[in-house]
Amino acid sequence: MICNSNNPDAKIKGDVIAVFAESLAVDEIARIVLEDVKLGVIDPEKWYPMDVYLRMINKTYELIKEDGVRKIAETVGHRAPLPPDVDIVQLFSILNEKYHEHHCDDNSTIDVDITSPNLITIESDTPYPCEFDKTVYLEMAKRFQKSAAIYEIGNECRKTGGKKCIYKITW
Numbered sequence: 824m825i826c827n828s829n830n831p832d833a834k835i836k837g838d839v840i841a842v843f844a845e846s847l848a849v850d851e852i853a854r855i856v857l858e859d860v861k862l863g864v865i866d867p868e869k870w871y872p873m874d875v876y877l878r879m880i881n882k883t884y885e886l887i888k889e890d891g892v893r894k895i896a897e898t899v900g901h902r903a904p905l906p907p908d909v910d911i912v913q914l915f916s917i918l919n920e921k922y923h924e925h926h927c928d929d930n931s932t933i934d935v936d937i938t939s940p941n942l943i944t945i946e947s948d949t950p951y952p953c954e955f956d957k958t959v960y961l962e963m964a965k966r967f968q969k970s971a972a973i974y975e976i977g978n979e980c981r982k983t984g985g986k987k988c989i990y991k992i993t994w
């Protein structure tokens with residue numbers, strides 16, 4: 824699976840890359856991925872080109888395939904720092920704001936609609952691969968609601984060259 828940022832100027836904060844690198848768990852995989860993009864020690868406070876992070880994700884897909892990357896995305900969603908004292912609805916309500924705190928990316932929006940008390944609709948046009956994004960959202964939701972499930976709707980998908988994906992999270 825190849826993902827290309829449609830915004831080569833986008834940047835990402837090192838803390839997100841650090842969580843991903845830690846989630847690679849197997850030292851050998853982490854070493855290969857970090858070497859591939861020529862990153863040594865990651866500074867959590869520094870901004871890196873978004874493209875570097877997308878290349879890390881692509882390299883990981885190459886090395887450990889989709890099932891392996893799903894496990895990593897699960898760990899990323901599980902470890903992603905969340906604001907204290909929020910519930911699932913509050914978290915997803917500020918998701919776009921949180922995305923922009925960690926990504927310097929004027930071209931992307933995570934549009935969240937609290938559709939009903941147990942249903943959230945997310946429209947995302949971030950440069951992330953669909954499957955990666957979807958898994959991270961689901962794992963974040965599960966931290967609040969163990970029964971949470973996610974599914975994709977609509978005809979457009981970033982996996983098949985679309986600009987955005989629309990997901991529904993229920994619990």
Ligand SMILES: [Zn+2]
Pocket residue numbers: 953954975979980981982987988989
């Ligand atoms: Zn999609």
